[in-house]
Amino acid sequence: MNFDETKDRVGTFSAKFDAMQTFAGVPAEDGIAMWVADMDFSAADCVLDILREQADHGYLGYPGPAASVSDAIAGWMKAAHDWDVDPDWISYSHGVVAGFGMALEAFSDPGDDIILFTPVYHAFFKKAAAKRRGVVQSEMVLKDGRYFMDFDTLETQLTGREKIAVLCSPHNPGGRLWSAEEIRELAAFCQKHDLLLLSDEIHMDLAFPDAKHVPTAIAAPDAIDRLVVITAASKGFNLAGGETGFMIVPDPALREKLAPVQLEYGGTPNRFGMLMTRAAFTGGQDWSEAVRAYLADNFALWRDRISAIPGISVMDMPSTYLTWVDFAGTGMSPEETERRIRQDARIAQSPGADFGKGGENFHRFNIAMPRPRLIEAIERMEKAFGDLQ
Template identity: 50%
Template sequence: MPQTPDFDEVIDRRGTHSVKWDGMAQAYGVSPQDGIAMWVADMDFRPPTCVQRAVEALAGHGVYGYWGDDAPYLEAIRWWMQARHGWAVERNWIFTTHGLVNGTAMCVDAFTQPGDGVVLMTPVYHAFARVINAAGRQVVECPLKLVDGRYEMDFAAWDAQMTGAERMLILCSPHNPGGRVWTAAELRATADFCKRHGLILVSDEIHHDLVMPGHAHHVMARACPDVADRLVMMTATTKTFNIAGAHTGNVIIPDPDLRARFAGRMAAMGISPNSFGLAMATAAYSPEGADWLDALIGYLDGNRRLFDAGIDAIPGLRSMGLEATYLAWVDFAGTGMAPGEFTARVEKGARIAANHGASFGLGGESFLRFNLATPRARVAEAVARLQAAFADLQ
């Protein structure tokens, strides 16, 4: 019988080289001694025991040489994508990168040239813009429309923005930080937009397993098979199972021409995966990992409900309806406060480290992003602190 995960267990991550906990004082001025870390997108939970057993087996052997046969790893990916997402993936489509930020950077390197435009639907995961700029490409921000507290795509406006210098669009699906699960119709419209403007479509689906009850993720490769000649898929075990430190992600490319171009850049950069990451991913993509994930989603849904109820009770604050991810996107616009004021109340008053919305690009200025993947007692404490910090509005 699989062991029931104890997500309520409070694990002290301070002093463990955790960016999320040990880095928040420098980043936000919030002390880890009495602060709550709700910024970096990893979880405060242990991964499934099958992952821990895989790590212990490698450590127990005590010889850490070059990794050889990766067939079980590739088969685990194929099984998971078919079993959980109904997506048939061939082994030779799969490239393993050092996480999906590295995967994104490799796509930018392989499929664009310096000076080319790369389209982002903003606000969106901040690492995209970081790697685009670092590569000497141009970030083209296409702002999402905020309609009744929910993001929608705006292709009419975006068509007018295109200059012909754009070569790629990076889609975040499900969306981070807004938590949207894009509909099949929205994905088809995105594919059509890319075809109209001659764009390579990179679909980052790292959050595709973390979907709230009542919602269903649509794999771009299945929703839009007619865009396969320009499609690059990105997936990973790392967000799903809280093993981001393994830095293991997959770039999955059905089209042979795109695949050859990407393979050439991988070879030129000398990139190969590490054995611990492969072992952890192989263990995670299993029936035991699936049972753990189902329990996790139920727990995260409870955290979401608790957090949203508490935030929405504060006049002027609104937590965007979370359809996927464990990242709450809270709008402070209704307070009438400038970002500096509401951010100070959160960091200095509530002693919570949360991501600043402006770092996600156009449209994020009035928001903060809160990570809810932590024991429920800590979520409840965060809500209480935020209500106290904004008590004068109530």
């Protein structure tokens, strides 16, 4: 595990690098990719070993049965998150966003609304639009540099068409870990308004060393009959190319509703994603601890140096690598801050406006990269905004 090692990803069929010029106008050759949410680190040896084994064997037929993967997931959920998951509650999706779409299809109809706590992961908006579901944007409130859900204002926004409330836990962007109490408050809101609680916990394995992710099912056991969890090993273990997610649905009636959608989209994503998930959850504990410690140190460095630039403030965070940076204090327009980031610093970031209401003056930066490259990114930002010093 040498996270400081820098490997060139350009030309390796990497969306983050090979689509960077098209997305941000930043040439991959001398740009720094801080947009797509994967890490510039090699996966754990246990994961790479299973892929080598497959290649050496050479037979790449249909995979299955999934039971050994579900057992590994249940084992990890207990060991890492203290959640007793029955393997029968687990089903699979071609990534978590696909699972999100499947949940929309199973538990709402076209014309219904879903509630998103914004700013939040942009793909939720796109998937809702593709499925012809409306979005109620419940803008979170910033207090002491942290986001809070605002149920009082949300009450006034409801139209009666809402069917699903989406929790992003840990939150993307900004890595907010929701407390058990906050999750219970959301669960009570869902109970009151008869909403499905759709909990995206894909970042569950990225809490920094002193922090802890609380699974929604543990925080709000009374809401278990309205809970659908969508998650994966892909963020915590850097396996996004495996395009494999899973859904945990403890309630049998909800599982029954999901079953026809599952049938339509297919129950086993692919051989490699399934095997990587199993390998990570059975042998990846040390790698997981090491990467989280490395990310925490990366974050502290990034936060301290970038927040020292007058007018720019990095939101403090206890998990993930998706930092959320507020440029409002610069007095510049989002277009100008983006121009400086992309053209002057040659960094591809994600514009905050893509994350919905409240994101307009922010940009999101992925800091999961070898430290020497992160330091280079910091220096470029300091130079691009040098006139503010």
